[in-house]
Every structure is written in C-alpha cells, then in structure tokens.
Amino acid sequence: MIDLSRIPTDPGCYLFSDEVGAVIYIGKAKNLKKRVSSYFQKRDLDAKTRRMVSAAADVDFIVTDTEVEALLLENTLIKKHRPKFNIDLKDSKSYAYIGVSHEPFPRIFISRSPEGNGSFYGPFVSARERDEVLRLLKATFRLRSCRRLPKRACLRAHIGSCSAPCIGNIGEEEYAERVRRAEAVLKGDIVWLIQHLRVEMAEHAAREEYEQALELRNQIEALERLTERQHVLRQKQYDEDVINFIESDDTVSLMLFNVYKGTLAEKHEFTFEYGDGFLEEFLTRYYAEHEPPKEIILPESVNDAVAAYLSHVRGSRVRLTVPQRGAKRKLLDLVRKNVEIGFFGDRIKLEALQGLLDLPDLPAVVECFDISHLAGTAMVGSMVQFRGGRPDKRNYRKFRIRTVEGVDDFAAMAEVVHRRYGRLKAEGAPLPDLIIVDGGKGQLSAAVAELEDLGLAIPIIGIAKREEEIYVPGVSDPLPLDRREKASLYIQEIRDEAHRFAIAYHKTLRKKALIS
Numbered sequence: 324m325i326d327l328s329r330i331p332t333d334p335g336c337y338l339f340s341d342e343v344g345a346v347i348y349i350g351k352a353k354n355l356k357k358r359v360s361s362y363f364q365k366r367d368l369d370a371k372t373r374r375m376v377s378a379a380a381d382v383d384f385i386v387t388d389t390e391v392e393a394l395l396l397e398n399t400l401i402k403k404h405r406p407k408f409n410i411d412l413k414d415s416k417s418y419a420y421i422g423v424s425h426e427p428f429p430r431i432f433i434s435r436s437p438e439g440n441g442s443f444y445g446p447f448v449s450a451r452e453r454d455e456v457l458r459l460l461k462a463t464f465r466l467r468s469c470r471r472l473p474k475r476a477c478l479r480a481h482i483g484s485c486s487a488p489c490i491g492n493i494g495e496e497e498y499a500e501r502v503r504r505a506e507a508v509l510k511g512d513i514v515w516l517i518q519h520l521r522v523e524m525a526e527h528a529a530r531e532e533y534e535q536a537l538e539l540r541n542q543i544e545a546l547e548r549l550t551e552r553q554h555v556l557r558q559k560q561y562d563e564d565v566i567n568f569i570e571s572d573d574t575v576s577l578m579l580f581n582v583y584k585g586t587l588a589e590k591h592e593f594t595f596e597y598g599d600g601f602l603e604e605f606l607t608r609y610y611a612e613h614e615p616p617k618e619i620i621l622p623e624s625v626n627d628a629v630a631a632y633l634s635h636v637r638g639s640r641v642r643l644t645v646p647q648r649g650a651k652r653k654l655l656d657l658v659r660k661n662v663e664i665g666f667f668g669d670r671i672k673l674e675a676l677q678g679l680l681d682l683p684d685l686p687a688v689v690e691c692f693d694i695s696h697l698a699g700t701a702m703v704g705s706m707v708q709f710r711g712g713r714p715d716k717r718n719y720r721k722f723r724i725r726t727v728e729g730v731d732d733f734a735a736m737a738e739v740v741h742r743r744y745g746r747l748k749a750e751g752a753p754l755p756d757l758i759i760v761d762g763g764k765g766q767l768s769a770a771v772a773e774l775e776d777l778g779l780a781i782p783i784i785g786i787a788k789r790e791e792e793i794y795v796p797g798v799s800d801p802l803p804l805d806r807r808e809k810a811s812l813y814i815q816e817i818r819d820e821a822h823r824f825a826i827a828y829h830k831t832l833r834k835k836a837l838i839s
Contacts, residue, residue, distance in 0.1 A: 620645075
C-alpha cells in the first residue's frame with residue numbers, strides 16, 4: 324500500500340514505480356499531496372490511469388519552488404526514465420527555443436533546435452509561455468517574423484506590430500538597437516533594460532516627444548511582466564552537482580541533485596552515521612564511482628586536497644563553490660528543502676503541532692473522530708490513528724451509532740468517544756497523545772464531557788470545517804493560526820483522512836440497506 328502521508332503540499336514532480344522499482348509514470352503538480360492523492364480517491368479514472376495505479380507499488384517525489392520549475396523537471400525526468408505510462412513522443416525534441424537570425428534586419432522565430440544561423444534562447448517549458456514571450460517581444464520591439472523580406476508591407480506592418488524594414492520604414496542601426504533590447508530580455512537582463520528605458524522615456528517626455536515616450540512606457544510595462552526568473556533552468560554550458568544535508572541524532576541525511584547543462588535532472592539520497600570530516604569522505608567515495616562535474620555546489624567548504632583529488636579523477640579542473648547569494652544559493656536552499664521534507668517531514672510537523680498546543684510530549688499518536696450520516700440516517704462514526712506522523716490503518720475503527728436518533732452530531736460524537744476510551748481504560752491499553760474531533764465548539768464540548776466522565780486527562784482539540792478553525796477546551800475563540808502553517812496542515816491532513824474513512828463506511832451501510 325502506497326503511503327501518501329509523507330508527500331508534501333509543495334509543487335514538484337512525482338514518480339510512480341512498480342514492484343521492481345522501475346519508474347512507470349512521472350507527473351508534475353502545483354500541490355503534490357493533492358495531486359497524488361487524487362489517483363486513489365477518484366472513481367472515474369480512464370483505463371490507462373487505472374492500469375497505472377494498479378501497477379504502482381511506490382511513489383517518490385522531488386520538490387521544486389514553483390510550478391514552472393516542476394514543468395521543466397518533468398520533461399527532464401521523462402527523457403531520462405522513459406516511463407511506459409507517459410505519452411511516448413518518439414520524434415519529440417526538447418522544449419522549443421526563441422531564435423534571432425543573423426541578418427541585416429534579423430527576424431525573431433521559434434526553433435526546435437538551438438542550432439543554425441542565429442542566436443537561440445531557452446528552452447521554454449511550455450508552448451503557452453513560449454508563445455506569450457514571442458508575442459510580447461514582437462509587439463514591444465516591432466521585430467519582423469517573416470522568413471524573407473517582402474517587397475511590400477504586410478498585415479503586421481499595417482496594424483503597427485512590425486517596424487516594416489521591408490519598405491524602408493526603419494534604418495538598420497535603429498532596428499539593430501531594437502534587436503539588442505529584445506536579446507537583453509531573452510538573456511535575463513530585464514531589470515537593466517527597464518532602468519535604461521525609463522531614463523530614455525524621461526528624456527523624450529522632457530522634450531515633449533510624447534508619442535515616443537508613450538511607446539517606451541508600453542515597452543516598460545510589457546517587460547515588467549517578464550521579470551520572474553527561474554533558477555532551476557539556468558543557462559550553463561556545463562554540468563554541476565548540488566549537495567546539501569542535515570545532521571540530526573548522530574545521523575547525516577544528505578541529498579545530491581544533478582544539474583545537467585543548467586537543468587535540474589535527478590536526485591540521490593544518502594543516510595549515514597555522523598563523523599568528523601564526513602562531507603570530505605562522502606565526496607571522495609561518491610566521485611570515485613561517478614565522474615565529477617565541472618562544478619560542485621556545497622553548503623560549507625572542504626579541504627583543498629578534495630578539490631585537487633576530484634580534478635584528478637575528472638581530468639580537468641573541478642570547482643567547489645560555497646555560494647552566499649544568487650541563483651546557486653537558491654539551488655542549495657532548494658536541496659535542503661527537499662532534505663527536510665524527504666527525511667524529516669514527519670518529525671517537523673509533529674514538533675510544529677507540539678509547539679502550537681504547548682504539549683508536554685511529542686504527539687506521536689494522534690486519534691481523530693468524525694461523524695457521517697444522510698439527514699440522520701445510517702449515522703456512523705470513524706476514528707483514524709496517526710502514529711509518528713503517518714496513518715496507522717491497523718488501528719482505524721468504525722462505529723455504528725447506537726444511542727442517537729435523528730440529527731444530533733454532538734450526541735453521536737459523545738457516544739463514539741465514550742466507547743473508544745471506555746474500552747481502552749478497561750483494558751489498560753495505551754492512550755493517545757492527542758485527540759482531534761471534527762467539528763467546532765459543540766462537538767469538542769461533548770467529547771470533553773465524556774473524557775471527564777471517564778476520569779481521563781488527554782489533550783483534545785476540535786477543528787471546524789469551513790475556515791479550518793482550531794478550538795481548545797475552555798477558550799471561546801479559535802487559535803490565532805494561519806491555515807497554511809505546518810501544524811494546521813497536519814491537523815487538516817488527519818481530519819481529512821477521518822472524514823474519508825467515515826464517508827466510506829457510511830456508503831457501505833447505505834449500499835447494504837438498498838440491497839436488502
């Protein structure tokens with residue numbers, strides 16, 4: 324059974340693999356947990372997806388900072404693993420480039436290959452993004468896109484979206500300046516260009532050349548929409564590895580990301596016992612079996628002898644970089660983020676929950692209750708248990724409500740709480756570290772009363788569905804908590820599982836009633 328509890332809500336890519344570990348499907352998502360969970364919650368999946376889900380034995384993931392980065396990473400991973408359930412485009416090439424030809428009046432165009440007579444920029448991760456950038460550059464700088472200069476003005480010239488060098492409307496020097504500005508945008512020098520254009524616009528306005536100033540203002544506004552930079556796609560002509568780690572409890576959890584020609588392509592995970600000089604030992608042992616790239620990005624410096632050794636293995640210089648800022652630092656932080664989620668995601672959310680509720684101990688065992696019914700009929704209760712941050716389905720429990728008639732969620736909640744903990748008390752069984760009830764102050768009060776009647780002192784909270792508000796006993800207002808904080812997200816995760824389990828049981832009873 325695939326464990327979905329460890330999957331984060333960040334954007335990134337997910338990789339389904341079969342029983343022998345072969346990757347069978349790769350996808351990307353803005354919210355990894357929501358997307359992967361949907362495969363196991365929907366009932367109207369198409370035939371191919373049903374076959375994929377039934378063949379999947381495990382799922383891995385790589386977190387990115389943005390959905391755009393996930394798009395790019397997905398393309399790289401698919402080319403590497405060629406999963407059988409992804410679309411097989413046998414003749415497909417990489418994402419397209421935008422090219423600028425080498426001519427007296429250069430044209431701007433789309434190219435599937437970064438080779439030929441011109442300069443090429445990209446690749447762009449989606450056709451929509453590529454086409455929007457191309458449209459914006461053509462309209463902003465009024466560059467031609469025709470394969471051959473026509474002998475008369477085309478439609479673009481008539482509507483003002485081309486400067487029409489074909490009929491002599493613009494000189495070669497002025498046109499070349501427009502091309503330089505467009506290439507500055509494609510190279511990423513947008514901020515510099517905007518500053519330059521602002522100065523030029525002010526000069527035109529001071530000379531009361533308002534038409535030229537207006538055109539420059541429109542260019543500036545268009546360029547400002549392109550200022551978002553990607554740091555997973557970085558224009559490099561060499562390979563690099565990015566390494567980061569976390570030390571905890573005498574153990575080192577380390578991840579290594581391979582970046583090929585500026586594109587994040589693969590991750591590797593390692594866990595080993597902490598010791599002095601562990602990073603230097605890891606570098607020498609790992610790269611004894613793998614060719615070192617031209618650059619290795621690290622969170623801390625190592626002995627100069629390590630760099631000399633790696634250069635010897637490679638046969639050319641290997642640079643070890645410890646960045647403090649910029650794109651390389653962002654990549655280093657991204658790897659650490661993956662380490663935190665991949666190795667410590669469960670403990671982080673437990674510690675966040677402990678801190679939120681000021682609990683004396685880490686809430687390793689959490690039990691959550693939910694009530695489900697249809698207008699008071701087939702009323703049932705569910706209890707799910709999370710142990711160590713993950714669902715423990717062996718300890719899930721179902722309750723058919725016995726003492727409540729009609730619609731009374733408060734009384735139903737009181738019944739299931741009393742039955743659960745009355746039995747644990749009678750058996751002398753271990754109690755949970757925290758109880759969660761699905762509902763607001765009413766359900767919480769009903770559950771607290773039953774615990775007091777049993778003489779039990781177990782931390783308990785309630786979560787209201789509409790605004791995800793969290794209530795504690797004796798306080799009328801909900802806790803001042805952002806619903807996107809780790810503790811709140813963990814509580815929502817547990818509540819959602821209890822809700823799913825209750826609805827499933829409720830549907831089973833209704834189906835049995837209909838059959839009978």
